[in-house]
Amino acid sequence: MPGPGDVLELIRDRGPLTRGDVLDLTGLSRMTVSTRIDALLDHHLIVERGAARVTAGRPSRGLAFNTSHATVITATVDTTHTTVALTDLAGNISAEERVDVAVVDGPDRTLNAIIDSARRLRDRTAGIETAVAGVAISVPGPVDPDTGRPSQPPIMPGWDAYPISEHLHDGLGVPVLVANDADAAALGEQRRAHPRSRALCFIKVSSGIGTGIVLGGQVYEGTDGGAGDIGHVKIAGHDDLLCQCGAHGCLAAVASGRAIAHALTDLGKPAASGSDVGLLLARGDQDAARLTQAAGRVIGEVLATVVSLLNPSELVLGGVLASAPLLAGVRETLYPRSLPRATRHLTVSLSTLGEHAAAVGLAALLVEREYSAAAVNAALSR
Numbered sequence: 074m075p076g077p078g079d080v081l082e083l084i085r086d087r088g089p090l091t092r093g094d095v096l097d098l099t100g101l102s103r104m105t106v107s108t109r110i111d112a113l114l115d116h117h118l119i120v121e122r123g124a125a126r127v128t129a130g131r132p133s134r135g136l137a138f139n140t141s142h143a144t145v146i147t148a149t150v151d152t153t154h155t156t157v158a159l160t161d162l163a164g165n166i167s168a169e170e171r172v173d174v175a176v177v178d179g180p181d182r183t184l185n186a187i188i189d190s191a192r193r194l195r196d197r198t199a200g201i202e203t204a205v206a207g208v209a210i211s212v213p214g215p216v217d218p219d220t221g222r223p224s225q226p227p228i229m230p231g232w233d234a235y236p237i238s239e240h241l242h243d244g245l246g247v248p249v250l251v252a253n254d255a256d257a258a259a260l261g262e263q264r265r266a267h268p269r270s271r272a273l274c275f276i277k278v279s280s281g282i283g284t285g286i287v288l289g290g291q292v293y294e295g296t297d298g299g300a301g302d303i304g305h306v307k308i309a310g311h312d313d314l315l316c317q318c319g320a321h322g323c324l325a326a327v328a329s330g331r332a333i334a335h336a337l338t339d340l341g342k343p344a345a346s347g348s349d350v351g352l353l354l355a356r357g358d359q360d361a362a363r364l365t366q367a368a369g370r371v372i373g374e375v376l377a378t379v380v381s382l383l384n385p386s387e388l389v390l391g392g393v394l395a396s397a398p399l400l401a402g403v404r405e406t407l408y409p410r411s412l413p414r415a416t417r418h419l420t421v422s423l424s425t426l427g428e429h430a431a432a433v434g435l436a437a438l439l440v441e442r443e444y445s446a447a448a449v450n451a452a453l454s455r
């Protein structure tokens with residue numbers, strides 16, 4: 074028989090709901106529904122809100138997931154820095170801190186810096202008596218869904234198969250979830266900006282290039298976490314360009330922020346990474362805009378295949394290079410190279426959440442695991 078966790082999952086997915094709604098949707102007896110809801114209220118997992126609607130002259134109170142029940146620590150690892158944040162269970166950020174540690178510094182230094190930052194943030198908000206539901210971290214490389222460890226990440230030397238969860242758990246003592254950065258950002262965009270989307274692709278263009286795919290509201294990771302790794306698709310005519318993965322002619326070697334940074338440096342405008350390119354774009358630098366638009370055209374060629382294969386309704390461009398020139402370049406080649414059938418319901422746009430997309434998605438992923446029906450039923454039965 075469905076337990077309180079099943080009722081919570083229903084409220085999380087469809088709420089706010091009235092007791093009558095829960096009764097109708099579950100088919101459980103009135104007494105069972107009342108018992109389940111009372112258990113969730115007693116453990117502060119749901120809250121009652123004012124009159125949702127009036128039935129037979131009586132107001133019906135809405136039941137909603139208590140997103141203040143606990144705090145989530147999120148850590149979004151990028152190539153040049155990491156952002157650590159505290160969020161509620163809906164992904165709303167209450168505090169955050171940038172840690173200037175590069176992914177090439179290796180897992181030990183990066184993860185220890187995250188632990189120190191998380192402790193500082195918790196100390197800063199010590200007056201807020203809220204339990205920590207867990208830590209959710211995103212990394213710029215494939216993550217094996219079975220082990221939660223990086224799986225041969227091309228731009229993360231020393232991280233392959235590293236026990237990230239164990240390291241963070243030892244330092245912070247809470248459950249840990251590890252995800253790919255584009256996957257997390259894709260889910261954040263879907264949940265917050267496109268909740269009705271059945272198929273969404275998030276393209277992160279920073280120092281590297283990756284794609285997060287959300288199908289039916291769930292992240293699609295592939296067989297071993299490698300889904301969406303378009304940055305290493307080979308581009309004809311560019312065999313002379315060496316990628317960070319060690320191969321030649323990859324999309325990332327041609328059109329990533331790192332590639333544009335090299336081109337700008339050759340023009341006498343020193344740039345070391347995608348972040349530097351992003352700063353130049355924000356300042357209106359014409360060379361950065363021209364090179365970014367050209368990169369967008371190359372990316373659009375690859376995305377034409379992605380769109381024809383997945384038929385998404387939203388293609389969202391994010392990362393430090395997300396800009397009007399990138400958007401224009403992608404559109405220039407994507408539409409002519411795709412069948413009208415594949416693009417007639419497609420929207421190509423810039424990220425709504427910007428740099429916070431991954432944090433929102435990480436919180437959602439952690440909630441889905443730690444507040445699943447099975448997890449809550451097990452917790453309340455103890």
